[in-house]
Amino acid sequence: MITLRGLEKHYGKTSALSQVDLTIRDGEFLAILGPSGCGKTTLLRLLAGFMKPTAGSIQFGETEVANSKYCSKPENRNIGMVFQSFALWPHMTVEEHIRFSLKNHRFAKKRTAAEQADRVTEVLRLVGMESFRKRYPTALSGGQQQRVALARAIAPEPDILLMDEPLSALDAELRISMRKEIKQIHKKLAATIIYVTHDQGEALAMADRVLVMQHGQIEQTAAPEEIYQHPKTPFVATFVGKANLVAGTWEENHFIPAGSHYRWQDNGVSEQLKQQQFYPVRPEEWQLLPPDAEGLKGEVIISQFQGTERHYVIRVDGQEYQASLPISVPAWREGDLLTLQVKGMETAVSREKILFR
Structure with missing residues (x-):
């Protein structure tokens, strides 16, 4: 030892x-x-x-x-x-x-x-x-x-x-x-x-x-x-796996992205990231949905073919997020408007809307 x-x-x-x-x-x-x-x-x-x-x-x-x-x-x-x-x-x-x-x-x-x-x-x-x-x-x-x-x-x-x-x-x-x-x-x-x-x-x-x-x-x-x-710090989150650090507000075990009313559930985010009001999202954890869907509204800035997957850079309210999707998913083109949502969070969003009616 x-x-x-x-x-x-x-x-x-x-x-x-x-x-x-x-x-x-x-x-x-x-x-x-x-x-x-x-x-x-x-x-x-x-x-x-x-x-x-x-x-x-x-x-x-x-x-x-x-x-x-x-x-x-x-x-x-x-x-x-x-x-x-x-x-x-x-x-x-x-x-x-x-x-x-x-x-x-x-x-x-x-x-x-x-x-x-x-x-x-x-x-x-x-x-x-x-x-x-x-x-x-x-x-x-x-x-x-x-x-x-x-x-x-x-x-x-x-x-x-x-x-x-x-x-x-x-x-x-x-x-x-x-x-x-x-x-x-x-x-x-x-x-x-x-x-x-x-x-x-x-x-x-x-x-x-x-x-x-x-x-x-x-x-x-x-x-x-x-x-x-489960990265503990912003540096680990961005250096290992290139996570997107989405800024917003933590309220107990829910996260509200800045400029939105959507609520994402805690998936094991570290206390240090919570204290700094971040939610880490890996590029492969994003869903890219039509522009009329519920989620963060953005525009495709860069679309790159990478063999088994496509890499995207998407601008949301001045912030740029990276996303990776399998090549089997229909491609988005540069300039397309879309909605960003974290996989598995769409049900949480729908449930929160029902609760707050």
């Missing part, structure tokens, strides 16, 4: 991390998600031992590995690291990379030459690179190089695997393929993985738990489904 207490990192007057408290369970896949400059890579570097915190402490199990006065070296921590840039040596073959980590990782098991050879083969099979063992990095594709970097990191069987945006240099199709590879490897290894990314798709698809950061602080930590369906 990894425990962070009051962790801070300052660069002069600039605060990269502020009061980070976190517990990471053994064998957990934790994704640290956030925009550039939010502090996620700083947090990973502190966990790796590349630098010392300004305040607070880091504990691996029962051992404190870092505080404001002390920082154990990376080689004294049983970790593996996968970098964004792959960091492969051009003069070593694929199998030499794996053997190097087995020989030089301080916490690697003592193995005979035959046992090392077996472990090299085992790891290369795990990442699907056994047939490339004699190749040099320059003869490999980007995805293959990333597999080698991953194999090198897991070969010594570290307790903790740290991954710093490892897929960002790959094209979209390769990233999706590597997501599956990494998730399958995690199941087989049962090691703790801490995975830094700015890609919400990666975080939601792979992680057991997602930590969302902004301005060096934790906004929310929860399972992917919880993060997506």
Whole structure:
């Protein structure tokens, strides 16, 4: 188990991390998600031992590995690291990379030459690179190089695997393929993985738990489904899933959108969003209805074909909302007038009208 207490990192007057408290369970896949400059890579570097915190402490199990006065070296921590840039040596073959980590990782098991050879083969099979063992990095594709970097990191069987945006240099199709590879490897290894990314798709698809950061602080930590369906803060709502924040007024368990008399029921909106008088609506949660229907009146500003769905930008009283509908639904054209309603809320609206007659 990894425990962070009051962790801070300052660069002069600039605060990269502020009061980070976190517990990471053994064998957990934790994704640290956030925009550039939010502090996620700083947090990973502190966990790796590349630098010392300004305040607070880091504990691996029962051992404190870092505080404001002390920082154990990376080689004294049983970790593996996968970098964004792959960091492969051009003069070593694929199998030499794996053997190097087995020989030089301080916490690697003592193995005979035959046992090392077996472990090299085992790891290369795990990442699907056994047939490339004699190749040099320059003869490999980007995805293959990333597999080698991953194999090198897991070969010594570290307790903790740290991954710093490892897929960002790959094209979209390769990233999706590597997501599956990494998730399958995690199941087989049962090691703790801490995975830094700015890609919400990666975080939601792979992680057991997602930590969302902004301005060096934790906004929310929860399972992917919880993060997506029940964001706690306006930032989490808009960063993960691109929710529309509809302004209005909360009255107990009902929400009245600004400039309307419609009442939407509470679907699990957080107290923080309620206090700021917002109702989050995901793009796929909108219904687009004829202009004479009940709901928010708007105009289609942008209509974009995206293969399996269409994306719309709809202007309502000067506010722009994003909506996504399946391609099976008849398309709306730019300039069309329509009504916006949240799915499942039309019955609530009708019931409220009856009650208030």
